[in-house]
Amino acid sequence: MAKKKRPMLKIFIIFFVVEALLVVLSGNFSKQIQIGFDKGKFVIRHVEFEYNLQNKITEEFQIDEYFRQTGETPEIYGSEKLYEFFKKVFGEKSAIGSFQLLRMLLIVDLLLLFVALSIRKKLFGRPSKPQILFEMIYTSLEQFVSETLGKDKVSYTPYIVTLFIFIWVSNMIGLIPIPGFMEPTRNLNVPLGLGVFVVAIVHITAIKVKGLWGHLKNYINPVKNPLFLLDIVGEMSKVVSISFRLFGNILGGAIIILVVSSLVNFVVLPIGLSMFFGIFVGTIQAFVFTMLALTYIGVEIVE
Amino acid sequence: MDLAQGIVKAAALLGAGLCMGMGALGPGVGEGFVAGKACEGIARSPENASLITRTMLVGQAVSESTGIYSLVISLLLIFST
Numbered sequence: 001m002a003k004k005k006r007p008m009l010k011i012f013i014i015f016f017v018v019e020a021l022l023v024v025l026s027g028n029f030s031k032q033i034q035i036g037f038d039k040g041k042f043v044i045r046h047v048e049f050e051y052n053l054q055n056k057i058t059e060e061f062q063i064d065e066y067f068r069q070t071g072e073t074p075e076i077y078g079s080e081k082l083y084e085f086f087k088k089v090f091g092e093k094s095a096i097g098s099f100q101l102l103r104m105l106l107i108v109d110l111l112l113l114f115v116a117l118s119i120r121k122k123l124f125g126r127p128s129k130p131q132i133l134f135e136m137i138y139t140s141l142e143q144f145v146s147e148t149l150g151k152d153k154v155s156y157t158p159y160i161v162t163l164f165i166f167i168w169v170s171n172m173i174g175l176i177p178i179p180g181f182m183e184p185t186r187n188l189n190v191p192l193g194l195g196v197f198v199v200a201i202v203h204i205t206a207i208k209v210k211g212l213w214g215h216l217k218n219y220i221n222p223v224k225n226p227l228f229l230l231d232i233v234g235e236m237s238k239v240v241s242i243s244f245r246l247f248g249n250i251l252g253g254a255i256i257i258l259v260v261s262s263l264v265n266f267v268v269l270p271i272g273l274s275m276f277f278g279i280f281v282g283t284i285q286a287f288v289f290t291m292l293a294l295t296y297i298g299v300e301i302v303e
Numbered sequence: 304m305d306l307a308q309g310i311v312k313a314a315a316l317l318g319a320g321l322c323m324g325m326g327a328l329g330p331g332v333g334e335g336f337v338a339g340k341a342c343e344g345i346a347r348s349p350e351n352a353s354l355i356t357r358t359m360l361v362g363q364a365v366s367e368s369t370g371i372y373s374l375v376i377s378l379l380l381i382f383s384t
Contacts, residue, residue: 244375
């Protein structure tokens with residue numbers, strides 16, 4: 001056990017050595033070390049190229065626009081059949097972006113499924129470490145739910161926990177340095193879908209609690225509530241506010257990381273930026289999204 | 304790029320800068336206010352520090368959203384014109 005005393009220290013030392021090597025080797029601005037995966041192989045290359053921030057941003061954040069401008073054949077699919085299929089399903093315009101988004105969503109979902117199944121397999125007997133971690137997450141969120149909605153409404157906990165873990169893993173997966181990996185929440189469609197579902201669940205809850213007429217009475221009663229149209233607009237703005245907050249935070253963080261790290265020639269600073277914009281902001285935003293969903297549901301129940 | 308396009312691009316960039324600058328004013332004031340109040344609360348009752356910090360972070364993230372909207376708008380102005 002004496003060897004396992006400080007595992008983090010070793011990792012930090014390795015990071016610093018690699019970063020120092022990068023500092024020494026990439027002193028020339030027109031040359032750059034490229035480390036990454038290319039067609040399944042791990043490569044370290046010394047490439048010479050003209051770095052263009054505008055092109056890089058377009059490639060990173062508007063990939064369909066990039067391929068439309070450059071006219072390159074998308075090699076991202078791996079096979080021609082898949083490309084034809086996606087073109088047929090999503091149309092000419094958004095084939096590549098949709099493919100990337102769906103691939104990342106699939107990776108996140110498979111990861112969650114794998115973790116869930118592998119923990120579930122040895123659920124009985126002596127609890128393992130990951131089981132304790134997930135039980136801690138579940139119990140703390142269950143406590144929030146019972147504080148907000150009341151003791152008899154803890155049946156909302158699985159939805160809340162799923163929302164939190166899904167958004168958290170989605171925010172974290174962009175930290176993995178593989179080309180083509182991006183946060184699914186960086187695309188507006190994912191937070192918008194989550195937000196629409198949150199508001200749908202809010203209204204289903206309200207109908208369950210007050211009855212259909214009791215819920216609709218608040219909206220279509222001009223005598224009691226003369227500004228009822230504004231209430232309907234307010235329901236729409238719930239979706240926009242909850243989803244744009246997540247989307248804007250993740251996208252803004254990604255763009256700031258890209259711009260600032262291109263200013264320092266991709267040396268040392270990106271790790272610190274990823275610590276803040278990836279880990280801290282990602283966790284806080286996942287938590288805020290969950291808490292807001294809980295609050296929206298709570299408002300309808302408590303009234 | 305002819306003159307009209309150039310003028311549109313310049314106006315969009317100027318608007319993006321103004322949008323971000325003015326949009327950052329409100330969230331800055333709001334988050335600072337929340338943090339100050341949280342400090343007061345922690346000084347008054349240090350045993351509730353974790354609860355106050357959690358509430359403060361959530362409130363700050365909510366009050367930050369107007370700044371995030373202006374960020375989205377300025378990104379749209381920069382990259383889509």
